[in-house]
Amino acid sequence: MTGDRLHTEHGNERKEQLLRAAEQLFTERGYGAARISDICAAAGVAKGLFYWYFPTKESLFAELVRTMRHQLRRTQAAAMEPSADPVTRLRQGAEASVRFMAAHQTYFALLDVERLDAALAPVMREGSDVYASDVRRLIVDAQRQGLVPDGDPTFYVVGVLGAVSSFGHAHRAGRLQIPIDDLAAAVGRWVTDAVARPADAVRALTPTTGADAP
Amino acid sequence: MTGDRLHTEHGNERKEQLLRAAEQLFTERGYGAARISDICAAAGVAKGLFYWYFPTKESLFAELVRTMRHQLRRTQAAAMEPSADPVTRLRQGAEASVRFMAAHQTYFALLDVERLDAALAPVMREGSDVYASDVRRLIVDAQRQGLVPDGDPTFYVVGVLGAVSSFGHAHRAGRLQIPIDDLAAAVGRWVTDAVARPADAVRALTPTTGADAP
DNA sequence: ACCGGCCCTGACCGATGGGTCAATCCTGGG
DNA sequence: CCCAGGATTGACCCATCGGTCAGGGCCGGT
Numbered sequence: 001m002t003g004d005r006l007h008t009e010h011g012n013e014r015k016e017q018l019l020r021a022a023e024q025l026f027t028e029r030g031y032g033a034a035r036i037s038d039i040c041a042a043a044g045v046a047k048g049l050f051y052w053y054f055p056t057k058e059s060l061f062a063e064l065v066r067t068m069r070h071q072l073r074r075t076q077a078a079a080m081e082p083s084a085d086p087v088t089r090l091r092q093g094a095e096a097s098v099r100f101m102a103a104h105q106t107y108f109a110l111l112d113v114e115r116l117d118a119a120l121a122p123v124m125r126e127g128s129d130v131y132a133s134d135v136r137r138l139i140v141d142a143q144r145q146g147l148v149p150d151g152d153p154t155f156y157v158v159g160v161l162g163a164v165s166s167f168g169h170a171h172r173a174g175r176l177q178i179p180i181d182d183l184a185a186a187v188g189r190w191v192t193d194a195v196a197r198p199a200d201a202v203r204a205l206t207p208t209t210g211a212d213a214p
Numbered sequence: 215m216t217g218d219r220l221h222t223e224h225g226n227e228r229k230e231q232l233l234r235a236a237e238q239l240f241t242e243r244g245y246g247a248a249r250i251s252d253i254c255a256a257a258g259v260a261k262g263l264f265y266w267y268f269p270t271k272e273s274l275f276a277e278l279v280r281t282m283r284h285q286l287r288r289t290q291a292a293a294m295e296p297s298a299d300p301v302t303r304l305r306q307g308a309e310a311s312v313r314f315m316a317a318h319q320t321y322f323a324l325l326d327v328e329r330l331d332a333a334l335a336p337v338m339r340e341g342s343d344v345y346a347s348d349v350r351r352l353i354v355d356a357q358r359q360g361l362v363p364d365g366d367p368t369f370y371v372v373g374v375l376g377a378v379s380s381f382g383h384a385h386r387a388g389r390l391q392i393p394i395d396d397l398a399a400a401v402g403r404w405v406t407d408a409v410a411r412p413a414d415a416v417r418a419l420t421p422t423t424g425a426d427a428p
Numbered sequence: 429a430c431c432g433g434c435c436c437t438g439a440c441c442g443a444t445g446g447g448t449c450a451a452t453c454c455t456g457g458g
Numbered sequence: 459c460c461c462a463g464g465a466t467t468g469a470c471c472c473a474t475c476g477g478t479c480a481g482g483g484c485c486g487g488t
Contacts, residue, residue, distance in 0.1 A: 031334065065341075090353070095402040098385070138303055139304075164311045167369075169376075172326070176369065185309065193407070193408065249474090270477080
């Protein structure tokens, strides 16, 4: 909690080295499955050295997360024109976030559920594609009937499932204190509007050019 | 993988008992932190018995998740009128999902990141409210200027953050194969539209009537 | 009564891996 | 040249926990 240990320049490099190795392994195997000894091995140092730079495994993780958030924050701030109206700023912030996340996939992957406990990942993933394909069917149907503008259906699928799960999560966490009937209705409208409306928003999206995903 | 062991009626009750105890503890302490011995203690049985009903800790978890998903699926199906148009069905499915998740908070909490590794939860949560309050400020400003319809700002906040993170996640996972510039633009529009448009969608939302959540 | 197969117990095992430590190396300043 | 203290090592410690097992009770059928 108090001032961190004082390191020489070389020391800081080492620390950075460990951070990068950890980031890599956390992303590949998940936080739990990445052993400290692995991290050290990957960084080419002995296990004991880890504790010269970090008091605990969690603290390293925390440092990664904080760095990431801090950078994102600055990027967002930089992307928003101070003179613009709030909604524009919102849009700029959102765009910047998406770009930033894409540019730092490795970092952000750390936060994905799948990466936290590698063993549980399959269980949780299994079956979640069922919803996806259900929704996809509906979307495609709707597009065929002209109810939903053309564009990569996957985009809409992600949007719809994401909305439902986000609102659900927020409500469950007590962050969204709204009578359930109202919430359900609001989410329903939100989804409908989002899907049926933004006529040309997704217009020019490269429509998933066939086989190239794993 | 083959046929599960055959249980008497009493056996099934016991199993159900263990499932409920586990559900409870996973929700409270997180999957990792809930020890099998705890679960057994909570159910009032000896640890050895656990393995009479479940081959492993993960398998119990898997069973919980599957049950939950199965029920949700049926509920969704029941909520969608077969004769309705796709968009309506989409809306009905979304509403049903939100309601279902609310009615089974305990179950769904299992899937929340925070519950998987209790130790990491604080690290990940810390600072995430910063974004929320940023976005909130923008929303409130926009509402003041009439750019965004009135209604609980939190609802919009959740929607915006949820969208950004969902699309980000999908892209990162390779589920959304779209050039990043297009994606950023699309998400920007998606957010803007969602926030600025649904004039009366959130109209009658009880604006956070203070204290009534646990 | 006897048997078989559910059901239940709690001590025990074994691996795993985070964390410690005494000893050593290395480097720069005096 | 020598000392201080950062940097580094790898063997070691040990609490933890999922999983095992040998044994024993309960109950219904014959």
